[in-house]
Amino acid sequence: MIPKGSGYVNKEKLNSALSLDHLNLQWPALSITQSSFKEICSINASLDKQLDLNERFKEEYGISLPAPGKMVNHSTGSVFWVSPSQWFVTSNECNPYFDQLLTKKFNDVSTVTLQTDAWISIKIEGPASLDVLERLIKIDLSERNFPSGSATRTGCSHMTIFIQKPHQEDCFIILGARSYTKSLVHTITQATENILGKKE
């Protein structure tokens, strides 16, 4: 039966596999790798409960829910704004019942939905990252317009993505839909090859 709360023990017969395992493309000025977080849930403030949720979130994670276009880190992951009254909370620990864990904590002020399997996350890092991304993404990702701690939903070659700028120099994280994995990786790789040449 479904394990209660977060008491998840891996004794499954089936292996889990994301569509983006082992992504590791390297150029001298850029690396494209899989990003590190393991679980994502959406958390939606119930009607008129946004302030309550924020207070509870602060109690639980020590941080406020971020404003539109922003992300913040907590001790085991991060949280970023997605849409009005909605955030994505990430965890660096693997737990397919992460949604139930959050539901238990915030049930009376929010609704929670597991999103981990819907997304792939790609880290683009290196001095050429902006040059590559300006070929893919319409928004201005320069430091003055998209400083560290920014996160927003946008498009990349007709695919919906989230893009984040973590507190790390020349580093961006793209979250794309799982079903688009091949197309998204292809798009990013091609843009990179157009600038830096074919992968070594």
Next chain:
Amino acid sequence: MTQKNRIDGGLIDRNIPLNFTFDGKKYSGFHGDTLASALLANGINLVGRSFKYHRPRGIFTSDSSEPNALVELINEDTKEPNSRSTTIQLFDGLTAQSQNCWPSLKYDIQSINDCFAPLLTAGFYYKTFMWPKSFWERVYEPLIRRAAGLGELAPSTDPDHYDRGYRHCDLLIIGGGAAGLMAGLVAGREGLNTILVEEDFLFGGRLLGENEEIDGLQCHDWVANTVKELEAMPHVRLMPKTAVFGVFDQKTYFAIERLSDQINSVGPRQMIWEINTKHIILASGATERHIAFGNNDRPGVMLASAMRDYTNRFAVRTASRVAVFTSNDSGWLTARDLNQKGIEVAAIIDIRKKEEHQEIAKKNTQIPIYSEDQIIKVHGHNRVKAISLLNGAKISVDSIAVSGGWNPSIHLTCQHRQRPIWNEVISGFIANEAELPSGMKVAGAAKGIYATNLVLQDAMNQANAVLSELGHAPTKMMIPSANDDTYRGKTFWSVRETKQRAWVDFQNDVTTKDIRLAVQEGFYSVEHVKRYTTLGMATDQGKTSSVIGIGIIAETMNKSIEETGTTIFRAPYIPVAIGALSGPHSGKNFRPTRETPSHPFAVEQKAQFVESGAWLRSQYFPHANELHWQESVNREVLATRNNVGITDVSTLGKIDVQGTDAAAFLDKVYCNTITTLNMNRCRYGIMLREDGIVMDDGTVAHLAKNHFIVTTTTANAVQVYRHMEFCRQCLWPEMDVALISITEQWAQYAIAGPKSRHLLEKIIDNDHDISNSNFPYMACDEISICNGIRARLFRLSFSGEMAYELAVPARYSDALIRHIHEIGKTFDLTPYGTEALGVMRIEKGHAAGNELNGQTTAGDLGLGKMVSKKKDSIGSILSEREGLVDPMRHILVGVMPCDPQQKISSGSHIFASKSACTPSNDLGYITSVAYSPMSNSYIGLAMIKNGTNHIGGKLRAVNLLQNQDIDIEVTSPHFYDPKGERLRE
């Protein structure tokens, strides 16, 4: 061949020689040359043939306004036609050939057209090819199409690839000449985030070809210093070889960057940039125009400013003996510069009176001057040999530098439908500054300001205005000292006394006579004359010719230019390759595709895939012994109906709906009632549009308290989610409801067939009872499988068999399908694709995309009772409109051919026996057709007027496109298990 016409000086790098080939012959040039300058350096003046008359043509300009010197760039078996030799930066190994000529450029057989010129005047197509009518498509049009055009497309695929990007700035400066550089300096020094684009591969604009000083430096040295300073500014981005070609909404500008002129280049060849900016300074300069006179298209006739460019910038002697024909001071500058370089200027012919040009004449004292005179005829065929003047003199020359004034380059100011205004002082159109595109300012020559010091002053003023609007103080920079010669010229379009044809639009072979004839024939609007004569409609878009054409129209109609009017410009400013517009992706990657969770497994099973929107879905799984896809589909259907089949239904939209008002919200969105749906139960639901037409259908599963999962069709997943978000955020923001798509989160497999339960019992964990009594049709629950893997089970059936849909987090999807496949061997499990899925749903009479076609109501589909009268929901009131409840509406029915061997077609129209196939007799149409292995016949669903009353009767299915006229029987849409007993077993 040596570069016999190369002279000292210029901005070329003689340390980097480059070899190239033109029309099979090898030549050399230098780094810094264009193909045109290198050809001229090698003594090549004849470069192309004209469009209609195949007249010999030479190099006329030194920039993108070039109408004549178009060539084909070649690389092995590929080529690019209509490349302007005046903008192609010379590279080693460049291969080009002339176009629109056969057997050779010098001896072109089609130049015979020139002999028939009197027959080929403006509009000759419309006058000539009128009879007999049947000849138009079969004879005339093919002939004209074969004769038309300049270059030829390569038959092979474009070997190059292209790129696309997005840039952002505070200030976009278009044009890197004196004004652009000055504005860039002001903005850059004040720290504005600035982009400066220049079409040429060097910044400097006209300054590169001029012989004047700025701040005590030769102007090209001032340019070099300025560019160096701008390059050192981190917030200034210089983009050479980039032309802004389109102005779009919200200050978005599209530019094309020529990364390489080489075909089959290593990286992307060209790139489109979408530039978003707050402010724009248009510093695009001006284009010199010519004068129409007899045989003014002969090779050797060149714009005066272009001749200065080739002399001063490219160090090329364009002629041995030149005549200058001008209406303004520009021609005199050319005479001065050529003279200084030792090139003989045989005459300056100025249309103005002596006193009108005496100021500039003081600087050209050694040259014979013909005031108030005009060239009436050019002698020579493949090259200018002499000229005849109005005064009767004949002068031997091999080149003519011509200047009829300047046209400010205001194309980008007009792309939002703004109309330019005529300025008599400069004899040119300028932008109407009150109607510029948002955020745009015009500076320098683009505004009709030609003296360099005034250009620099104006650019500084415009940049200061931008600074002010962005909250900066004006710059404290000093304006560099520069030439202050004001523009002096006289409006002059053509030499009326000439008896030869005088050319206005070189590329489209439009003469002064064509334009005058068009006016005589009643074409008074500039737009009409343009289209009738093709003036300004070639690849150069009339940059040198349009204004002259307007002038001649005005003269002919005896009206002013203002009264005559003008055409305006649309994007693109210069030709843009389709490949560049299509962007970096081609072939299979032209658009992104979505793969289902079972895709790798399906590939291994040798599935054939079908595109369903962006999704790639398994269409069918052929076996080695099956010769036709129908065999595979029949097998899959029968296997599912008799044993068990599995298919991936993850593509259906899935939306998680939570909140204390979730059920009430769904009651408003669906036309049937959801609030009465018990926990752990599913219900089929229909959404209507506001007008009462069916928008989509799907299921609603009540998974837990205040928690529902709704499904949508694959095609409408995004639309439905967007619609529900609109309802939540805008219509009923007071409801406590949260929505999020879980389409990608949960992989979902439909397991259908009489053995489906037995198979599932092998997978799900022991503590779940899925017996019919405990888990009946339309039940749902959260369960676990395979030792604790979370899953959701829905007892739904699209096939009409006992069936389940099993959902797991997508991370387990691949392992699960393989696991089921392995276990399923005991039960003869068969994977099936969308074809078998479609057959089974037609056999069951389920409406799908073909029936939810934006015209059908719930009642039309036999689902009218689902529209609840007990509550309000979107579309329920309007679904009761008189027209939507008319009994004569098209109603969903089934159809079968009377002869089971006959194949009916989707899209066929329905007619009664013996009635004529006319729209008035049309009874409806077939929406879906499949071969049913259960019925051993083709079956179909159809929308037929008053369809229910036709059930049991016979009609005809007519498909005129396929010459089909088949007798059909009208049936209930439920061909298989009409009572629905199998799915409830």
